[in-house]
Amino acid sequence: MWDGPLEKVGEYRYMIPKSYKGINGNLKMRVPALIYASEKMLPSIKKDNAPEQAANVATMPGIVGKAFAMPDIHWGYGFPIGGVAAFDEEEGVISPGGVGFDINCGVRLVRTNLHIGDLNKETIKQLVDELFKNVPSGVGSKARIRLSMQEINSVLDNGARWAVEQGYGWNEDLEYLEEKGCMEIADSTLVSEKAKMRGKEQVGSLGAGNHFLEIQRVVEIYDEEAAKVYGLEKNQITVMIHTGSRGLGHQVCSDYLRVLEQATKKYNIWLPDRQLACAPVKSKEGERYFKAMAAAANFAWTNRQLIVHWVRQSFEHVLHEDAEDLGMHIVYDVCHNIAKMEEHVVDGKKMKLYVHRKGATRAFGPNRSEIPMKYRHIGQPVLIPGDMGTASFILRARNEADEAFASSCHGAGRVMSRNEAKRRWNGREIAKILEKRGIYVHPASWTVMAEESPDAYKNVGDVVDVMHGAGLTTKVAKMVPLGVVKG
Amino acid sequence: MFKIIEHTADIGIEAYGKTLEEAFENAAKGMFSIMTGGGKIESKVMKEIEVPFDMDEEQLLVDWLSELLYIHDVEHLVFGEFDVKIGKEKLTGRAYGEEYDVKKHGYGMEIKAVTYHMLEVKKDKKGYVVRCLFDI
Numbered sequence: 001m002w003d004g005p006l007e008k009v010g011e012y013r014y015m016i017p018k019s020y021k022g023i024n025g026n027l028k029m030r031v032p033a034l035i036y037a038s039e040k041m042l043p044s045i046k047k048d049n050a051p052e053q054a055a056n057v058a059t060m061p062g063i064v065g066k067a068f069a070m071p072d073i074h075w076g077y078g079f080p081i082g083g084v085a086a087f088d089e090e091e092g093v094i095s096p097g098g099v100g101f102d103i104n105c106g107v108r109l110v111r112t113n114l115h116i117g118d119l120n121k122e123t124i125k126q127l128v129d130e131l132f133k134n135v136p137s138g139v140g141s142k143a144r145i146r147l148s149m150q151e152i153n154s155v156l157d158n159g160a161r162w163a164v165e166q167g168y169g170w171n172e173d174l175e176y177l178e179e180k181g182c183m184e185i186a187d188s189t190l191v192s193e194k195a196k197m198r199g200k201e202q203v204g205s206l207g208a209g210n211h212f213l214e215i216q217r218v219v220e221i222y223d224e225e226a227a228k229v230y231g232l233e234k235n236q237i238t239v240m241i242h243t244g245s246r247g248l249g250h251q252v253c254s255d256y257l258r259v260l261e262q263a264t265k266k267y268n269i270w271l272p273d274r275q276l277a278c279a280p281v282k283s284k285e286g287e288r289y290f291k292a293m294a295a296a297a298n299f300a301w302t303n304r305q306l307i308v309h310w311v312r313q314s315f316e317h318v319l320h321e322d323a324e325d326l327g328m329h330i331v332y333d334v335c336h337n338i339a340k341m342e343e344h345v346v347d348g349k350k351m352k353l354y355v356h357r358k359g360a361t362r363a364f365g366p367n368r369s370e371i372p373m374k375y376r377h378i379g380q381p382v383l384i385p386g387d388m389g390t391a392s393f394i395l396r397a398r399n400e401a402d403e404a405f406a407s408s409c410h411g412a413g414r415v416m417s418r419n420e421a422k423r424r425w426n427g428r429e430i431a432k433i434l435e436k437r438g439i440y441v442h443p444a445s446w447t448v449m450a451e452e453s454p455d456a457y458k459n460v461g462d463v464v465d466v467m468h469g470a471g472l473t474t475k476v477a478k479m480v481p482l483g484v485v486k487g
Numbered sequence: 488m489f490k491i492i493e494h495t496a497d498i499g500i501e502a503y504g505k506t507l508e509e510a511f512e513n514a515a516k517g518m519f520s521i522m523t524g525g526g527k528i529e530s531k532v533m534k535e536i537e538v539p540f541d542m543d544e545e546q547l548l549v550d551w552l553s554e555l556l557y558i559h560d561v562e563h564l565v566f567g568e569f570d571v572k573i574g575k576e577k578l579t580g581r582a583y584g585e586e587y588d589v590k591k592h593g594y595g596m597e598i599k600a601v602t603y604h605m606l607e608v609k610k611d612k613k614g615y616v617v618r619c620l621f622d623i
Binding site: 075077101102138139140142194197198200201202207208209247250251253254257258261274275417418419420444445447448451487 | 491493494497498522524546549550553557559560561563587589593594595596597599600601602603604622623
């Protein structure tokens with residue numbers, strides 16, 4: 001139980017003051033920490049040590065503004081999950097702990113022109129089973145395409161563009177991905193042989209744990225204007241993909257944690273927690289990690305691009321109609337574990353910042369040039385995945401999000417350990433309960449089904465409501481699953 | 488001998504041994520028991536493993552388990568028996584196992600990485616205790 005100070009400083013805003021760890025010495029926070037939450041959430045937020053982690057981040061060199069935490073904050077390695085921290089280009093640092101092991105874990109939403117009336121229980125089951133067949137999922141799942149080392153390097157340097165050039169997807173797809181599916185700064189030569197080998201075995205696979213592939217139904221529209229622009233309406237069928245960079249990203253993170261741990265000592269950086277290991281933005285170690293991380297991010301965009309291709313094929317196969325005729329366009333793709341160089345205005349001054357988002361989503365409001373032209377007057381779509389059996393949301397970013405370096409939440413977050421969930425529930429029973437609620441699930445295993453029970457997670461609706469109430473991102477639509485492929 | 492330790496979103500192991508080597512072997516057994524459903528793993532193939540010992544014992548534990556994780560991802564193998572030797576400059580080990588078969592070995596959790604959280608290598612009266620948490 002964390003018992004530090006949390007001062008209410010506004011609607012849904014709680015501050016850990018700068019003085020919390022003392023006003024002198026190594027522990028001194030350079031900036032305050034701000035947590036977005038409702039009063040109801042505070043006990044669960046204080047339950048683990050996550051607020052202390054937010055305060056720890058605030059002690060790091062070159063941090064600008066505040067250390068932020070979204071309402072889905074929970075304990076993570078070094079940085080809390082749900083954390084956002086921006087560092088100055090000159091004085092600041094870059095840290096793998098602020099990104100996480102699953103680099104560019106993210107979400108992609110595909111819309112269709114199908115409505116609930118166009119599908120029935122049987123077609124949904126057929127679609128889910130076809131998706132399960134076409135998209136490798138689960139522990140130890142193998143890639144269905146074989147890439148050479150040269151091709152892997154091309155994936156790392158070019159991201160989703162590589163996939164589209166190879167015929168996996170449509171040209172227009174790239175326009176609707178964050179960064180257009182490629183961080184140009186990526187350098188495949190800085191990614192280890194080991195990471196590439198792991199990537200080779202897993203490219204185009206969903207993975208396990210909380211990753212999923214869902215057929216959804218739009219059940220509620222909160223914002224007609226934005227929904228129309230994003231191409232969404234009530235009772236429409238959508239498909240959501242939640243996965244990341246697989247073993248390749250995990251290996252890049254592990255490799256560079258080792259390097260940056262040495263760099264922390266080399267550059268004499270004092271840290272309150274070993275897992276915050278970092279290096280100056282402008283150091284060789286910092287630059288190399290950033291370029292390798294970008295390469296892993298490109299791998300993740302390719303991964304989701306391949307999956308979209310197989311999703312389209314699966315729909316074509318079951319429904320005997322072209323994906324184009326089914327209107328299977330990408331609404332958007334967001335990453336929620338990443339560091340980016342972005343321009344933000346701080347105290348009236350334009351600054352180049354290294355923004356770390358770990359379990360947080362970029363949320364650029366209207367008029368940012370980085371978002372697709374079609375969405376520019378509305379703001380960037382922010383995709384919030386729920387968990388099996390619960391709802392997912394699409395939000396729209398407001399200029400108010402700029403106060404948190406244009407960021408929003410990313411999902412629900414666990415409240416119960418996997419083993420506890422397994423003791424409490426049985427996978428087959430959960431499947432039956434979900435079926436009664438009109439959700440068909442094809443899990444890679446029944447055990448995972450129990451571990452990932454919806455009740456093992458925080459209520460994603462509460463999390464989204466805080467962001468809406470705080471005004472950073474507002475609700476556009478809510479989707480519930482009809483069919484789920486679970487890794 | 489090993490014990491599984493739990494945290495809300497995470498899982499880890501605490502392993503014991505009369506020697507540091509034995510504790511490392513048990514840590515590896517613990518890791519594969521989390522990744523599989525605990526089914527028996529037969530010794531059909533053997534992999535030789537070498538990890539440099541260039542930092543501390545804690546980092547060596549991370550590197551040893553990470554190496555096994557890497558082989559699992561790339562070669563689709565699971566291991567049940569280990570033979571570890573720790574020298575001044577490197578760890579050399581043998582891992583015995585077979586190809587992962589979900590029907591035979593069961594389905595566990597996908598371990599993404601070995602982390603530095605709660606990482607510890609400790610000597611007590613009975614021998615060694617090593618501990619680490621995984622990212623899943």
